[in-house]
Amino acid sequence: MKASEIIARKRDGQELSAEEIGWFVRGCVSGEVPDYQAAAWLMATYLNGMSQPETVALTRAMAESGRALDLGDLRPRAVDKHSSGGVGDKISLVVGPIAAAAGVVVPKMSGRGLGFTGGTLDKLESIPGLRVDLEVDRILDQARQIGLVIASQTADLAPADGKLYALRDVTATVGSLPLIVSSILSKKIAGGAPSIVLDVKAGSGAFMRTTDEAVKLARALVDVGTACDRRVVAFVSRMDQPLGRAVGNAVEVREAIEILQGNGPDDVRELALTLAAAMVRLGGLASDEPEARRRVDACLASGAALVKLRQMISAQGGDARVVDDPSLLRTAPLTEVVKSPRAGYVERLDAGIVGSTLTGLGAGREKKGDAIDHRIGIMFHRKIGDKVATDEPLFTLHLASAARLPEARGRILAAYAWSDRPVESPSILIQKFGAR
Numbered sequence: 001m002k003a004s005e006i007i008a009r010k011r012d013g014q015e016l017s018a019e020e021i022g023w024f025v026r027g028c029v030s031g032e033v034p035d036y037q038a039a040a041w042l043m044a045t046y047l048n049g050m051s052q053p054e055t056v057a058l059t060r061a062m063a064e065s066g067r068a069l070d071l072g073d074l075r076p077r078a079v080d081k082h083s084s085g086g087v088g089d090k091i092s093l094v095v096g097p098i099a100a101a102a103g104v105v106v107p108k109m110s111g112r113g114l115g116f117t118g119g120t121l122d123k124l125e126s127i128p129g130l131r132v133d134l135e136v137d138r139i140l141d142q143a144r145q146i147g148l149v150i151a152s153q154t155a156d157l158a159p160a161d162g163k164l165y166a167l168r169d170v171t172a173t174v175g176s177l178p179l180i181v182s183s184i185l186s187k188k189i190a191g192g193a194p195s196i197v198l199d200v201k202a203g204s205g206a207f208m209r210t211t212d213e214a215v216k217l218a219r220a221l222v223d224v225g226t227a228c229d230r231r232v233v234a235f236v237s238r239m240d241q242p243l244g245r246a247v248g249n250a251v252e253v254r255e256a257i258e259i260l261q262g263n264g265p266d267d268v269r270e271l272a273l274t275l276a277a278a279m280v281r282l283g284g285l286a287s288d289e290p291e292a293r294r295r296v297d298a299c300l301a302s303g304a305a306l307v308k309l310r311q312m313i314s315a316q317g318g319d320a321r322v323v324d325d326p327s328l329l330r331t332a333p334l335t336e337v338v339k340s341p342r343a344g345y346v347e348r349l350d351a352g353i354v355g356s357t358l359t360g361l362g363a364g365r366e367k368k369g370d371a372i373d374h375r376i377g378i379m380f381h382r383k384i385g386d387k388v389a390t391d392e393p394l395f396t397l398h399l400a401s402a403a404r405l406p407e408a409r410g411r412i413l414a415a416y417a418w419s420d421r422p423v424e425s426p427s428i429l430i431q432k433f434g435a436r
Contacts, residue, residue, distance in 0.1 A: 003027060003037045010044040018057035025061035025160050035167060042164065042173045050178035055220070056227045058178065062186035063228075065160035069107065069136065069192035074143055078105040079279040080193040082184060084217070085119075087205035087355040088242035092120045092150065093256035094272040097308035099279040100148035101299035106279070107143045109153045109191050121152055126250035126330050126374040130318030146311045158190040181220045185228065195231040195282035195435075197275055198222075202430060203240035205351025211236065211430060222434040233278045233434035237271055238426055241349040241384050244268040248363050248377020250329040251398060257326055260306040267428045273297060274429060282435065332375040332398035338409050340394040346386050348417035354378065357411040361404055373400055378412065385425030 001023045009016060016024075024041065027033030050058065071078050079099065083089055096106045110120035110132075121132045134142070134151040142149040155162075161183050168174045188196050198221055201207070202214035218234035225232035244265045246255035258264040259272065276299075277292040286292035299305045306323060314320040322328045358364055363376040379396040382388045394416070397408050 003033045003041075007037060007041045007044060010041060010048060013048045015051050016054055016057075018053070018060075021054060021057040022061040025058070025065055028163050029065050029160050038164065039167050039171045042168055042171055042176075042179070045179060046173040046176040049176070052223060052227070055178040055181055055224050059182040059185045059189065059224055059228055062158055062160040062164070062182055063189035065186075066158055066190065067136070067154070067156040068190045069139070069157065071105070071107065071140070071143070071192040074105045074107075074140075075192065075194055077103065077283045077285070078107060078143075078193040079195040079197060079283045080188050080191050081106070081108060081197045081199070081275060081279060082188060083199040084184075084201050084207055084214075086201040086203070086239035086243060087351040087358075088244050088247040088252065089201070089239075090120075090123055090244065090246070090252035090256045091199065091268065091272055091275065093123060093253065093309070094259050094268060094305075095275045095279070096148050096150060097260060097305040097312070098272060098276040098296050098299050099283075100146065100308045100312075101304035102276065102280045102295045103285045104147065104276075104279050104283040105143055105193075106148045106150075107139060107191060107193065108148075108150045109157065109187060110150050120150060122372055122374070123249045123252050123256075124150060124316075124318075126253050127313055127318040127322055128328065128330075130313060131316050134316070142312075142315050146308065146315060148308050148312045149316070150312065151316075153187060158186045161186050177217065177220055180217065181224050184221065185225050185230075188225075189228055189230065194229075195279075196225060196233075197278045197282065198232065198234040199271070199275060200234055200236050201239035202236055203238055203351060204353075205242065205355050206239035215431060218431070218433050226434075231282050231435045233282065233432065235275065235278070235432050236430040237428050238430060239351055240426070242351050242354055242380060243271070243428075245380045245383070246377060247354055247358060247380070248398060249372070249374040250331065251377035251379060253322070253329055254326040257306075257309070257323055260300070260309055261303075262301065269300075271428050273300065330374045332377070332400060334397075334399045334402055334405070336397045336399065336405055336409070337393050338395050338397065338413070339391045340382070340388045341390070341413065342418060343388065343390045344418040344420050345423040346382050346384050346388065346416060347419040347423050348415075349380070349383050350415040353411060353415035357408060357415075361408060362400065376400060383425075385423050387422075
């Protein structure tokens, strides 16, 4: 085969065979296909799309481009979870412990934040001493011992995805649906779990800005994942306003702990319990959805999920005392309570503005490799649907420097819109797709 011929076929809108796609992906990893040809193929794919058989073939080829995690006898109870990312999305820190406490094996490979979407690994590294760069044997040992591990993707797990994503990032081809689907699922398939629960965000603070886009992605993930012999459930959830009340790294870890203690905001708790129940069902630990929900509710209420978080932190070298004393998390030197400029009802709290503001303040990354400040964050006291009086606390800024205070205050205030009439608080869940 010749790379130029495969590029030409895709350029002309023709359907590639599984053999052609497999050969091309292997060539990208080995270097036989140089970056400039891979970039040309990505652009042709972006412009002409892919059929479902092509997307399935690409997903399989990427998953098989390196080592796959062999979960052995843990596999039947293993369920992976993925979120498409958003502002304030600390949901993995809550879902993982709840599902593991209910008996699910959760071997989760997570990522770092890029742009305004926060990364689970960055949040975890707010905990002193905690390591996320674990070797495969250690990942498997921890999964066996406590049923929960959240670590970074190893270099030999679906290496084709890392190679192609780096090229997509610099060639304006990130937004291709089949390339998004294959990127997400290839890593999950290589991770070894037979079942996957997906949380696809929709809104101003998400990669998919509209519900229609998120629904298309969720359907495609379920269809392609099923064709790759995985049981897949996908939920579409709202990301027009931040998830929960905390946005940042350390402040989100604090909020996750509060939820596992039985407190915290309702939207995070409800989404976490819904996703965890789906994981319990897919893991074969409940016969139907009501039983699965009762099981995860009990794990949260009893404190068993909090125990799992403590065990995971300790196993990964972190200071597990933060579970009982969150003040041990990294703390910003400056906090400023910003009060409401008017009375009324919150009609809008734009998650995109919030996320981009925090990124600019140093809580996120503009590009890969940027350093972040885990201490920076925001705590929201009022969100959509809440009634507020003039001069009541609206949000609290956690900053590293007073010099950034005016800018941060002004930008977050601009994320709000108001109504003189009551506003209904939006539900967090929009739609579900996949296994019954």
